[in-house]
Amino acid sequence: MTIKKILLFLLTGAGLLLSQPDNFYQNYEIFLNNYVTDGLVNYRGIIKNKAMFNEIIESISKFDPGQLKEKTAKKAYLINVYNISVIANVINNYPVENPLKVPNFFKDKNSIVGGEKYSLDEIEHDLLFPIDKDPRLHFALVCAARGCPELLDIAYKPKVLEKMLAEKSSVTVNSSKYVKHENGVLYLSEIFKWYKKDFGGEDKLVIRFINNYLPEKIPENVEIKYLKYDWGINEFK
Numbered sequence: 001m002t003i004k005k006i007l008l009f010l011l012t013g014a015g016l017l018l019s020q021p022d023n024f025y026q027n028y029e030i031f032l033n034n035y036v037t038d039g040l041v042n043y044r045g046i047i048k049n050k051a052m053f054n055e056i057i058e059s060i061s062k063f064d065p066g067q068l069k070e071k072t073a074k075k076a077y078l079i080n081v082y083n084i085s086v087i088a089n090v091i092n093n094y095p096v097e098n099p100l101k102v103p104n105f106f107k108d109k110n111s112i113v114g115g116e117k118y119s120l121d122e123i124e125h126d127l128l129f130p131i132d133k134d135p136r137l138h139f140a141l142v143c144a145a146r147g148c149p150e151l152l153d154i155a156y157k158p159k160v161l162e163k164m165l166a167e168k169s170s171v172t173v174n175s176s177k178y179v180k181h182e183n184g185v186l187y188l189s190e191i192f193k194w195y196k197k198d199f200g201g202e203d204k205l206v207i208r209f210i211n212n213y214l215p216e217k218i219p220e221n222v223e224i225k226y227l228k229y230d231w232g233i234n235e236f237k
Helices: 003-014 016-035 043-048 051-062 071-093 120-128 158-173 203-211
Strands: 111-113 116-118 179-182 185-188 223-226
Touching (some): 016 071, 043 071, 051 071, 071 158
Parallel strands (some): 185 223
């Protein structure tokens, strides 16, 4: 192999791994702009034109996130990986009315990340949360249900991740769909029940977390009830 061919191989082969995240963010954001409207996903549109979708999924399968040295870079990348992997699970099982009605939707190892097979639960709990047990991640990860915080039509990016997570948390907490305080009762999305430990582990600590984003603070001794979670598919029709 000539020196010229060796250099070409390094640039297009091994070297590609180093530039992959930038290409991923660009392609993924174009994808989101095209197929996400008001937090809802145009699954049928994706199925009709899968070229960009397939390219993104393939890039995820080839890039090892372990190459990313900075914590913020890993967090941002894996949030996006999780969200598009959820979309992939819906596409592969379409039509889907409710992700829970798909056997092992979150448990089967259907996603390939850096050459390894993972389930959605493993991407979340084994790859993402060990980096940083940030409860705000629960507002960024979207499980294909209408009860989830809405999917953004832009990608989470390392340089603005802190700002994006803060804004997403504020928008979520200030929506009556997830937090509603009326007649002396605090009604919360079941997200705060399922992941109570991540939000502090005690009711008063959960409320304290929520109060960080509210203009009017909620008493920490208020009664808490949980809203019924809407598992209907987050599909744009």
